[in-house]
Amino acid sequence: MNFQQSYLYWLAGLVLIVVAIMSWRDKANPRRLTTGLFWGVYGVLFLLGDWTYALFADAVDGKRTVNIAVGGAVVLLALIAGFGGVRLGSYSQRTPEQRQESATRLGNRLFLPALAIPVVTVIGVLLFNNVPGMQMALFGPGNHSTLVTLFSMTVGTLIGLAMAVKMTHEKIHQPLQEARRLLDSIGWAFILPQILATLGLLFTAAGVGSGISYLTQEYLAVDSRFIASLVYAVGMALLTMVMGNAFAAFPIVTAGIGIPILVMQHGGNPAVMAAIGMFSGYCGTLMTPMAANFNIVPAALLELPDKNAVIKAQVPTGVLLLITNVFLLYFLMFL
Template sequence: MFQQNYLYWFAGIILLAVAFLSLRDKNNPRRFSTGLFWGLYGLTFLLGDWAYHLAAQWVGDADAGKRYLNISVGAIVVIMALIAGFGGVRLGSYHQRSETQRKESATRLGNKLFWPALAIPIVTVVGVLSFSYIPGLQQALFGPGNHATLITLFSMTLGCLIGWGIALKLTHEKAGQSLQEARRLLDSIGWAFILPQLLATLGLLFTQAGVGSAIAHLTETWLAVDNRFIAVATYAIGMAVLTMVMGNAFAAFPIVTAGIGIPILVLQHGGNPAVMAAIGMFSGYCGTLMTPMAANFNIVPAALLELPDRNAVIRAQIPTGVTLLGVNVFLLYWLMFL
């Protein structure tokens, strides 16, 4: 049966290929550190149950083997952070066409250039619907059980492969050049590419460390949360600020809601939890607009568009984020207690 690990291994193989090409790129002044960065990142995708079993056999104890392997992965992350922090990921040479050739190709292809990009969401949607509504298809490929996440990832991967094939057919490029382009994009984005995974881990650490309880204690001790408006403003602004720190409103939501939303707004002031959750998440998204930690939304587009200012997207979004946050405070105050 097809397993989710296969997709991770596929991603790991691509990253290792990128690392190998980086090591061979003599035009990159930091080719060894760049190759090491992407190689270590690819290695983390190749790890799985087999690595735990191997570590358990080597150590002689399953729990100890798992602990050592987890420590090793943590060490890999620290090394990657040091490489990125010291500017170890740099741009190199990617065997691209000249500017004139690219313009001629773009003129020749016209709107056909959008076909590969459109193939990805179309195939993903068709795949998800097919596995959901064609009897026996899901079980035949993935086995019994609920495979919602695997279905989405599998369909998206299939869409990417089909889009890749269409792109090769349209541009008449060699398959190896697409790997060079993948390397160029990864090098352009740099450390920000791994930020979503690190922030997801940070959210788990905050939850385990009891940050929500600490926020509740500080709020009740230092703020006049007996005042309904102050409590509402604290919750909405807290969602935005913690989202800016963590880069993810979904990670900030359980922490702020457990510390302020439920104990103060719902239990103390009798607010509607459904309204609190909806507008609270919207307030978190306001923070997303104003932080480089939300790399997928703010840093990656600037890198892909090769903007001279990496924070250009954030600067353009700050007025919108601040305005929406103010509107959310008043919406939450008016609607939560109807």
């Protein structure tokens, strides 16, 4: 049997189910039932896959039923998070004195488990791409570029985990407790990247790009190259701030403004448009809580009192870069 990408999803789902069970058993958590339900439902979503469609293959509208059930689960997650259902509990941690003693004893060796992840990932990718037959032997026929990276990263993570347990002499269940602590600290923001990626697909399928193109051409003076450049760059930043992901915003804004106006109407260079357009989107990433993995997660992990501290520090840089991008787009795209 060949290794499939779904196996990695199942592993993530099992970890989330274990986290949910730990949460339900944690009486120190005032919202242990809803916290456990949140991570349990999210874990079940990872366990679903093509096998679910096959299970309901004989049912009328079986695939549609599964899709509705998944949508209902997402709504449930939103309700739990919206009403503050995910809270911190007790995680069987060492005392501050014990952690200080352990850190002093281990010194810089503490970084070795973390460094093992990128090192093993790079080695794995190089081996799979340069050793003939290695991809075929493990994954079977097909293009597995994404799976190679995910598989190598998973192996690196497991190796790093084994190194950390060995070095710290912790019990084997403590890493799961720490995973639960991090998940509870991050809370609803942990699932935001997946939700926003799906939102980008929905926007594209719904023809939002065409709507943006119509509104832009009807109500803005896009006959001016500078105005068109300004609208494109600022539009990329604003939609990225809404969606939290420049990759999701890019096809929408580019289909609505970039290609029909900047390229086809004004004869701009599409390569310059794409490069500076993405950069403008990243400016929006610096200024939005929707980019949770960049702006909210670090604040939660560092236990900052202000969850928006990272964003506040980045806003001046984001605004300055966005203004610069407008002029770069205007002067470089039409050379």
